[in-house]
Amino acid sequence: MKRSVNVFAPATVANVVCGYDVLGFAVNAPGDEVIMRLRDEPGVIITKISGDEGRLPYDPAKNTVSLSVQHYLNHIGRPDVGVEIELFKKMPIGSGLGSSSASTVAGLFAINTLMDSPLSKMELVPFAMKGEEMACGYGHADNVAPALLGGFVLVRSYEPLDIIKLPYPEELFCSIVFPQIDVPTRDARQIIRSKILLKDAVVQWGNVAGLVAGLYTKDIDLIARSMKDVIVEPVRSILIPDFYKLREIAMENGALSFGISGSGPSVFTFTRNEDDARIINEKLQKHFLWLDTESIAYRSPINAQGPIILD
Amino acid sequence: MKRSVNVFAPATVANVVCGYDVLGFAVNAPGDEVIMRLRDEPGVIITKISGDEGRLPYDPAKNTVSLSVQHYLNHIGRPDVGVEIELFKKMPIGSGLGSSSASTVAGLFAINTLMDSPLSKMELVPFAMKGEEMACGYGHADNVAPALLGGFVLVRSYEPLDIIKLPYPEELFCSIVFPQIDVPTRDARQIIRSKILLKDAVVQWGNVAGLVAGLYTKDIDLIARSMKDVIVEPVRSILIPDFYKLREIAMENGALSFGISGSGPSVFTFTRNEDDARIINEKLQKHFLWLDTESIAYRSPINAQGPIILD
Numbered sequence: 001m002k003r004s005v006n007v008f009a010p011a012t013v014a015n016v017v018c019g020y021d022v023l024g025f026a027v028n029a030p031g032d033e034v035i036m037r038l039r040d041e042p043g044v045i046i047t048k049i050s051g052d053e054g055r056l057p058y059d060p061a062k063n064t065v066s067l068s069v070q071h072y073l074n075h076i077g078r079p080d081v082g083v084e085i086e087l088f089k090k091m092p093i094g095s096g097l098g099s100s101s102a103s104t105v106a107g108l109f110a111i112n113t114l115m116d117s118p119l120s121k122m123e124l125v126p127f128a129m130k131g132e133e134m135a136c137g138y139g140h141a142d143n144v145a146p147a148l149l150g151g152f153v154l155v156r157s158y159e160p161l162d163i164i165k166l167p168y169p170e171e172l173f174c175s176i177v178f179p180q181i182d183v184p185t186r187d188a189r190q191i192i193r194s195k196i197l198l199k200d201a202v203v204q205w206g207n208v209a210g211l212v213a214g215l216y217t218k219d220i221d222l223i224a225r226s227m228k229d230v231i232v233e234p235v236r237s238i239l240i241p242d243f244y245k246l247r248e249i250a251m252e253n254g255a256l257s258f259g260i261s262g263s264g265p266s267v268f269t270f271t272r273n274e275d276d277a278r279i280i281n282e283k284l285q286k287h288f289l290w291l292d293t294e295s296i297a298y299r300s301p302i303n304a305q306g307p308i309i310l311d
Numbered sequence: 312m313k314r315s316v317n318v319f320a321p322a323t324v325a326n327v328v329c330g331y332d333v334l335g336f337a338v339n340a341p342g343d344e345v346i347m348r349l350r351d352e353p354g355v356i357i358t359k360i361s362g363d364e365g366r367l368p369y370d371p372a373k374n375t376v377s378l379s380v381q382h383y384l385n386h387i388g389r390p391d392v393g394v395e396i397e398l399f400k401k402m403p404i405g406s407g408l409g410s411s412s413a414s415t416v417a418g419l420f421a422i423n424t425l426m427d428s429p430l431s432k433m434e435l436v437p438f439a440m441k442g443e444e445m446a447c448g449y450g451h452a453d454n455v456a457p458a459l460l461g462g463f464v465l466v467r468s469y470e471p472l473d474i475i476k477l478p479y480p481e482e483l484f485c486s487i488v489f490p491q492i493d494v495p496t497r498d499a500r501q502i503i504r505s506k507i508l509l510k511d512a513v514v515q516w517g518n519v520a521g522l523v524a525g526l527y528t529k530d531i532d533l534i535a536r537s538m539k540d541v542i543v544e545p546v547r548s549i550l551i552p553d554f555y556k557l558r559e560i561a562m563e564n565g566a567l568s569f570g571i572s573g574s575g576p577s578v579f580t581f582t583r584n585e586d587d588a589r590i591i592n593e594k595l596q597k598h599f600l601w602l603d604t605e606s607i608a609y610r611s612p613i614n615a616q617g618p619i620i621l622d
Contacts, residue, residue, distance in 0.1 A: 019520065021517075022513060196508075196509050198542070201542070205512075216523075216528075217527075225467070225473060
């Protein structure tokens with residue numbers, strides 16, 4: 001049995017433009033790392049957190065990583081096991097890129113590995129959702145499921161939980177720009193209207209169906225045509241300065257799609273190759289600079305593996 | 312060049328439970344037949360209509376078949392061509408099975424055949440939609456597209472029109488029962504609320520995405536799990552006597568799903584084989600009889616071809 005393990009878990013883009021609360025995918029970068037070591041007494045403790053600028057709690061009863069790891073240990077009937085956790089935040093908090101998911105998934109994958117993997121990745125999803133509930137008051141799966149399973153994921157239903165892995169064209173590339181403005185997930189959810197027009201919903205589920213069809217048939221044009229959001233984006237885009245100008249810049253530079261990652265403020269595009277993603281990132285960052293806003297850019301293919309054990 | 316042609320076009324099930332206004336499929340039976348003959352002078356005339364109990368107009372300016380055929384001739388620059396049409400209604404009107412679509416599609420396929428097929432079936436869709444607009448005040452495509460193309464069809468978008476053929480498991484069988492009660496399409500549309508809850512819409516597009524994924528992977532269980540409608544059915548089901556009891560009967564007898572076909576009052580199920588479809592039809596018809604309601608039952612695999620030329 002291993003005594004310690006070092007795990008990386010990926011950032012994720014939830015919603016994916018037309019699939020509010022049901023679609024998400026993982027990227028190779030950024031992501032978080034966790035080093036976990038068994039210790040001789042019970043209890044989950046956190047010995048180190050870096051990269052969080054002091055924003056995350058060391059208190060095991062308040063940190064989502066320790067909480068979900070303890071929840072897991074209780075569930076598998078091993079509350080006697082104790083571990084110490086070092087958390088290396090290698091991605092920004094509050095970016096809309098599933099930051100808490102990445103940490104939680106890294107922690108759960110680490111403890112499951114140390115326990116000789118009694119649960120599958122799919123079976124870990126509810127534990128990670130519990131972590132999400134603690135992090136942002138809402139136990140959603142559209143970040144944790146792709147972070148755990150890798151790839152493109154559909155959360156068909158929450159009750160009962162029904163998660164489906166979707167295929168995707170391997171050439172699909174993703175560019176992400178995180179403008180350093182503050183948009184708490186709670187606020188981003190609250191500004192969305194609770195009632196919508198049926199005719200808008202019909203447009204949306206036509207597009208969700210089109211996106212899923214495009215993913216199965218690896219039809220890049222259909223994917224691009226389907227990635228429109230007439231419901232959430234018109235509201236959330238007001239939180240991101242110059243959103244429609246940014247879209248114009250992205251689309252003019254070869255983006256297949258442009259939208260908000262999760263609840264924002266990160267924006268992302270799909271492109272046909274890495275070069276397009278790089279150029280789009282440069283142009284979007286330049287525009288943010290012109291708006292006096294610092295930003296961080298990432299580019300990646302869709303991540304296929306989910307969490308991995310590092311050397 | 313042919314001087315006359317005899318065409319069959321299939322009935323269709325629109326909405327398919329979770330895909331209101333975006334999904335539809337065709338069945339082998341019932342359907343309508345059209346015999347069309349070129350004549351020596353311009354103008355589209357109707358010389359015979361049978362099976363409609365006198366409900367359809369002979370006036371070419373009022374009949375959707377003649378209107379859409381004339382619209383087609385004008386569009387291809389052949390207003391000089393004249394035809395006479397015999398329409399054999401072999402399915403009930405106002406059943407929710409795309410009755411007007413079947414007639415219109417048969418007429419359009421017939422005239423296109425007589426003109427040596429200048430347009431593809433996909434290109435005929437807008438002409439058939441025009442017919443639907445005249446028949447029920449709303450130019451939808453979820454009946455005419457599957458009636459023309461056969462199979463399972465997604466109408467991703469109306470503006471621009473974007474229609475995608477979906478695969479399906481070949482063993483899927485469909486049972487249909489039409490209770491002879493009157494539910495005009497216009498009324499069935501009007502009782503639907505124009506505003507819905509976002510949380511219901513999320514459930515719905517999770518299911519639409521799940522159904523499309525199930526069709527691509529031919530995963531019968533996923534198809535069955537996804538076929539739930541939390542938006543339209545709760546309202547429209549009040550138009551069908553004992554709807555939830557009928558569902559119970561269908562599900563207890565092996566149905567994968569149960570729902571309203573189009574705007575009703577026909578109900579349909581998917582089953583794994585013809586035997587289940589037959590037994591379900593018997594049980595549902597028996598229940599309708601107990602409700603003092605006459606009904607007509609059909610069963611069919613999903614129709615693959617759309618319209619066909621008869622000998």
